[in-house]
Amino acid sequence: MRLPVILILACALIPTLALPASSDVIHLKNGRTIWADQVRDKGAQIEYDVGENTYAIPKSLVERIESGGVSPAAASVSNSSRDLPPFHPADDPTAGAAGLDHVIRDGHPDEQELSRLEASGNRSTISAAYFLAGKNEFDRGNFPKARNYLDTALRYDPRNPSVLNYYAALLVKTGHAQEALPYAERAVRIAPESPDTLTILGYVEYAADRDQEAIRTWKHSLELRPDAAVEQLLEKAERDASVQAGYSERESSHFTLHYEGEQTSESLRSQILAALESDYDDLVGQLGIAPRTSIAVVLYTAQTFFDVTQAPSWSTAINDGKLRIPVQGLSSVTPELARVLKHELAHSFVNQLSGGRCPQWLNEGIAQLLEPKAITHGKDLAELYRTQREIPLNMLEGSFAQLSPTQATLAYEESLAATQYIREISGLDDLQRVLQRIGQGSSTEAALRAVVHSDYRQLEAEVGNYISEKYSH
Secondary structure, X not given: OEOOOOOOOOOOOOOOOOOOOOOEEEXXXXXXXXXXXXXXXXXXXXXXXXXXXXXXXXXXXXXXXXEOOOOOXXXXXXXXXXXXXXXXXXXXXXXXXXXXXXXXXXXXXXXXXXXXXXXXXXXXXXXXXXXXXXXXXXXXXXXXXXXXXXXXXXXXXXXXXXXXXXXXXXXXXXXXXXXHHHHHHHHHHHOOOOHHHHHXXXXXXXXXXXXXXXXHHHHHHHHHXXXXXXXXXXXXXXXXXXXXXXXXXEXXXXXXXXXXXXXXXXXXXXXXXXXXXXXXXXXXXXXXXXXXXXXXXXXXXXXHHXXXXXXXXXOOEEEOOOEEEEOOOOOOOOHHHHHHHHHHHHHHHHHHHHOOOOOHHHHHHHHHHHOOOOOOOHHHHHHHHHOOOOOOXXXXXXXXXXXXXHHHHHHHHXXXXXXXXXXXXXXXXXXXXXXXXXXXXXXXXXXXXXXXXXXXXXXXXXXXXXXXXXXXX
């Protein structure tokens, strides 16, 4: 997503984030709350743990801290087509399989136990064991390891719908939507009346730019079992299909362009595809990787763009698996449109490198770097860091879509400042390595510590000093 330039106000409002269930509550002065596993007072900073990660925020932002209580259910909103709807497979591959109690030890698959079970020769037990290991890594976001385990599970039981569902979902999350289709279709052939197999097939079809097929599949799933998450996906797909019913298509080497003929000229369409192909080659050279499938690009009038995407009013384009670009009133690729195109395309490359797990601040920061874009309000940003009123980066890991224009502007500026700082001290290669570690299952903070040797607290202090030196004079 890309943000138009607007002035930063002097005071940052900290956004609400959905955090895991926890026992301590940090109440911020702006009325927001943070749920944490443990909280520690470190003088000028409040340090807190969420899962395996440790974060810190300025104490000046905190009104009070309470112990006890249960966190409300997390409710996140994202526009990514890779967001998997929750499903609970009725066909459990582990049901009836004995000896699986020790496959997972201390939260990780036990390789010795897997080898022992594999030596038993019982195909159903072996498949169930490797499914457990694959599901464990899938749930942790460690997709490379999850794929290896699920590959083995499928080798021993290629007809289990739940294993097929997880394997198809994993392929979509790692940018292999077309490759996922035969696995999801096979699951539906085996279990045609399972709402879970239908939910996953619709998910795969939508990611593969097959909106009409996804709509039919999700409708059938909902007939079998109502599901609010699937209903939301269906509504989005129907908005897409309604708008694009009269659209034409045009393909280039790496893109499929969807457009309404009356709204765009042939010249503009040709220029857009040429710009995207040039950007594609440039990004391959910069990041050393390429998306594995053709990328869908949809051109809209301004109002249609907001109707379909439900994007915040401050956004100028969006990448939710498809590049969605409003072009009303344009007859050629202007410098501003050129930057928008490269920014949105960069997200596809970042998602490929990170397995779709990149935190939003890093995703937006890298996309701005590659436009390329400069920090717009450096002096204002330096003052916010000096007075500890910046938004902590760990609070910018989720979608920016729910932020106000003021919050969003600050979030984008901070994201750019942090990634610009990392590139200047470590180079673009280290940003790539951070993304790769995240794609391999590391948390963002663990990836930062391993590559640039800074946790969030250290990085924010360093970015603050960097911004101050660069813009305070």
